[in-house]
Amino acid sequence: MLFRTLAKAEFRKLVELLLAANEVVGPKRVGTNVRGEPLHQFLPVSAFDELALDYANTEFPPKTYFLPYREDLCSYRFGDDDWTQDIRYQVHPRVIVGMHACDINGLVKLDKVFTRDTFPSPYYLSRRKNTLIIGIDHLPGPKCFCRSVGADLVERGFDLFLSDLDTRYFVAIGSDRGFGLLQRVDAKAITDEDRADYLALRHRIADAFETHVDVQNLPSLLDIEFESKLWKKWGDKCLSCGACAMVCPTCYCYGVHERVSIDFRCGAKVKQLHSCNLLDFAMVAGNHNFRPTRESRLKYRYYHQHRGFVEAYDEPNCVGCNRCGHACLVGINPPDVIADLQAEERR
Amino acid sequence: MKYLRIEPRRPKVGIFDFTSCEGCELQLVNHEESLADFLACVEIVNFREASAARDDTYDIALVEGSISRADEVERLKSIRAKAKTLVAFGSCACFGGVNRLKNACDLVAANREVYGAHPKETLPVRAVKEIVPVDLEIPGCPVNKPEVERIVQHLMMDLPFQLPVYPVCVECKQRFTTCLYERGELCLGAISRAGCDAPCPAGGLGCWGCRGPALDANVEAFRSMVRERGFSQRELDERMSFFGGFEVRS
Amino acid sequence: MTRILHGVDITRGASFRGVVDFNQRYRLQHVDRNFKSTITTIVPLTDMEKLFQLRIDDDAERATFGFLPGQFVMLEVPGYGEVPISISSSPSNKAYIELCIRRAGTVTNLLHRARPGAKVGLRGPFGTHFPTGQMKGHDVLLIAGGLGLAPLRAPIFDITENRAAYGRVHILYGTKDPSQLLFDYQYETWRRVGGVELSIAVEHADADWKGEVGLITHLLDRLTLDADDTFAIVCGPPVMFKHVCSRLSARGVPMDRMFVSLERRMHCGMGKCYRCNVGHTSTCIDGPVFDYWSVMNLKESI
Structure with missing residues (x-):
């Protein structure tokens, strides 16, 4: 990978160059919570100063710019008893500034599902290929555990990635597009001092993690503890509201339904993100439910992320952002659930 | 159109109001851009609010309101006898609605409070299904017109319709609404049936559960969560009783 | 903010590859596009099941459509929904395919009332097959x-x-x-x-x-x-x-x-929606046909 440094004023100039010709999305402050902490969301910005690059985490993951909660897969026009199908992939060039490493790694995982398998998704690819990503490092919050799941560092999936060295940014270049972008501003070759400062920052970040989760043995542990009583304990707490999957940067399960206009002239096939915790996730016609209990559904979210996904892609489908733990009203969070599983193993 | 070469029905629909604000009926003539098409799908034979037509034969009876008087009970039974499909239309018809709050009071005192020296004959409020069998429930205060349109389309094709079974949280998240609990406010979204597209939380008002409970809602865990967040039992019970959709232990 | 007249448009310029437009790429399109098909014959089998013969309308599409025994298609009634149905006809039959459908939900109820000549959509074939x-x-x-x-x-x-x-x-x-x-x-x-x-x-x-x-x-x-x-x-x-x-x-x-x-609810047929997941895998890609040893190792498959 190639590296440069960028003075902070030059980075501002870079964003302003992008703002002048593109839709730019970034972390924006949208208010404060009951404890007075700021709330952030990835939203379109119109000026550099609207970006809150020092944000801790956003309420919603940036995945929604690639996998929208709802999207029409195709539209239909009806005439008598015939119809025509029309498919349009959305081409909407966009820049996202300020994605954290965990969220970029979330995209890299989604890439594996939506761009590499037998059936690459043109819907996803259209958005992915037309989005320029500028990521940024941050000091982990008390609940971040991205380091435990190997998502604290990014090697791909972005165009530029910034690390804040106080006076300047250390910039990793992830694509020729990113390289070309840096040529428009005064980016400097890195010096020994830059390298030393950057490595010091990496250590500072690594040492700042307070939450650690051991996921190494999870695939086999989840098989062994499949019938464990502790799933009922967590299942009894679970509201089956699906909030965890909605705010997850990697959960991608969805449902498809269709609609017809009331004049029966046009219709659409609609994709809507779903959650394995919702009651009807595995319900079939005639109301048979393959997973009728809360505990079986809750268990499957963990089983997919740390067993099924590992089977398919050799890594868990979790990036350690703990958005799910934060969004869960009853406090179900991966560090606690996984620690509980591991305590069960040692009993 | 003759979709799949099936001749869709143009069902005769009668709309009947009982104890209610008639706001759900008003929703039927809402959504102006598709109103003409909606009316082309059904033949409205009885709709006091919008039409003078009167016909006592109908396939579908949309029943709005809760049942709170003896004469309403009789009228409902005669509608049931004539309708092939009886739809409880709106939260009052489905659960008793706001009117049901009356049941917690001394009925005589309530009557005196409202009507003074001219008391009216009244019964404890009941939902439609507590008196006659109901074929389909469309909850909501008011009902959601796009959902009503979808249901009518299903009825025209004689197809079963399934309301969303999951809670409002899904729809809230999908429109990027900050969780009301994040702002320290009470919300019933996690146990209430979705399908409304969560307009209240998006407008800053916690969910009041007008569509009743989500299927298999975890009310017990929800109650302890609310208690732990410092809301009183009374506050929660009041909220859950408001539309009559939840069982509230008193 | 100072107004910058010449910004960097990410869809233009030397290092930028331009807008990547998948609308022009046929190979990617066909996974989402359905083959429009005509229901040619409907054979009543029982109270609950009917056999539908479907003929793909387009000659070229019909010629290329091939499947192996055990594979399934997604059958779509546009505007109402899509259901996975395993193919019941002979793989050597290029003229039409047959689907045996039980009346259960919205789509299958509609199909049971459909009449010959009706147009439906087909995607696939998907999944594994009997060897x-x-x-x-x-x-x-x-x-x-x-x-x-x-x-x-x-x-x-x-x-x-x-x-x-x-x-x-x-x-x-x-x-x-x-x-x-x-x-x-x-x-x-x-x-x-x-x-x-x-x-x-x-x-x-x-x-x-x-x-x-x-x-x-x-x-x-x-x-x-x-x-x-x-x-x-x-x-x-x-x-x-x-x-x-x-x-x-x-x-x-x-x-x-x-x-x-195995039978599960499916929404895509392509291993994406994960609604049909069973154990650590999905029924539409690694199934629906599994050998029994694999099934024994899939949680909740039985």
Whole structure:
């Protein structure tokens, strides 16, 4: 990978160059919570100063710019008893500034599902290929555990990635597009001092993690503890509201339904993100439910992320952002659930 | 159109109001851009609010309101006898609605409070299904017109319709609404049936559960969560009783 | 903010590859596009099931559409929904495909009222298949319970059309009662033209029933089989294939020579929506046909 440094004023100039010709999305402050902490969301910005690059985490993951909660897969026009199908992939060039490493790694995982398998998704690819990503490092919050799941560092999936060295940014270049972008501003070759400062920052970040989760043995542990009583304990707490999957940067399960206009002239096939915790996730016609209990559904979210996904892609489908733990009203969070599983193993 | 070469029905629909604000009926003539098409799908034979037509034969009876008087009970039974499909239309018809709050009071005192020296004959409020069998429930205060349109389309094709079974949280998240609990406010979204597209939380008002409970809602865990967040039992019970959709232990 | 006149448009310029437009790429399109098909014939089978013959309208699309026995299609009624249905016709039949459909939800209820000439959409074929190639030269045992005969009909066609390539072929079929028997008009053809042995049992007989009464496992227990040389395909409800497969296993048939077809809710057919996930995998990509050893290792598959 190639590296440069960028003075902070030059980075501002870079964003302003992008703002002048593109839709730019970034972390924006949208208010404060009951404890007075700021709330952030990835939203379109119109000026550099609207970006809150020092944000801790956003309420919603940036995945929604690639996998929208709802999207029409195709539209239909009806005439008598015939119809025509029309498919349009959305081409909407966009820049996202300020994605954290965990969220970029979330995209890299989604890439594996939506761009590499037998059936690459043109819907996803259209958005992915037309989005320029500028990521940024941050000091982990008390609940971040991205380091435990190997998502604290990014090697791909972005165009530029910034690390804040106080006076300047250390910039990793992830694509020729990113390289070309840096040529428009005064980016400097890195010096020994830059390298030393950057490595010091990496250590500072690594040492700042307070939450650690051991996921190494999870695939086999989840098989062994499949019938464990502790799933009922967590299942009894679970509201089956699906909030965890909605705010997850990697959960991608969805449902498809269709609609017809009331004049029966046009219709659409609609994709809507779903959650394995919702009651009807595995319900079939005639109301048979393959997973009728809360505990079986809750268990499957963990089983997919740390067993099924590992089977398919050799890594868990979790990036350690703990958005799910934060969004869960009853406090179900991966560090606690996984620690509980591991305590069960040692009993 | 003759979709799949099936001749869709143009069902005769009668709309009947009982104890209610008639706001759900008003929703039927809402959504102006598709109103003409909606009316082309059904033949409205009885709709006091919008039409003078009167016909006592109908396939579908949309029943709005809760049942709170003896004469309403009789009228409902005669509608049931004539309708092939009886739809409880709106939260009052489905659960008793706001009117049901009356049941917690001394009925005589309530009557005196409202009507003074001219008391009216009244019964404890009941939902439609507590008196006659109901074929389909469309909850909501008011009902959601796009959902009503979808249901009518299903009825025209004689197809079963399934309301969303999951809670409002899904729809809230999908429109990027900050969780009301994040702002320290009470919300019933996690146990209430979705399908409304969560307009209240998006407008800053916690969910009041007008569509009743989500299927298999975890009310017990929800109650302890609310208690732990410092809301009183009374506050929660009041909220859950408001539309009559939840069982509230008193 | 100072107004910058010449910004960097990410869709232009030397290092920028321009807008990447997938609308122009046919290969990617066909996974989402459905083949418009006409329902040519509808054969009533029972109160609950009908057999639909579908012909893909476009000649080129029809010519390229091919499948292997055990694979499924997503059948779409535009505006109402899409359902996964396993293909019941012969893989060698290029003229039309047949789908046996039980009336259960919105889409299948609509289809049951549709009339010939109606236009529906097809996507696929998807999923894994029964390894009929690998079975050649061996005895084959096909066991179906209830609607399980529908996915078995494709391999039955495949085997009877290439009858000489296989050893002894047995079909065991069981339903709750005689009114639920599917494809009863074909039994004689399978026996006399196809050269297979077909045994049928119902759990509850009616006044006219002259055949066997009992569970399918009774038919199986009576059967002499060469365990070292037999491949089995078992389709039916999980409780049925579990009992059948454990009996076969006890009689020495290796678990990787028994194949079952799993049924789950599917929304995409392409391993994306994950609604059909079972254990650590998804039914649409790694299934629906699994060997029994794999099924034993999938959590909650039985």
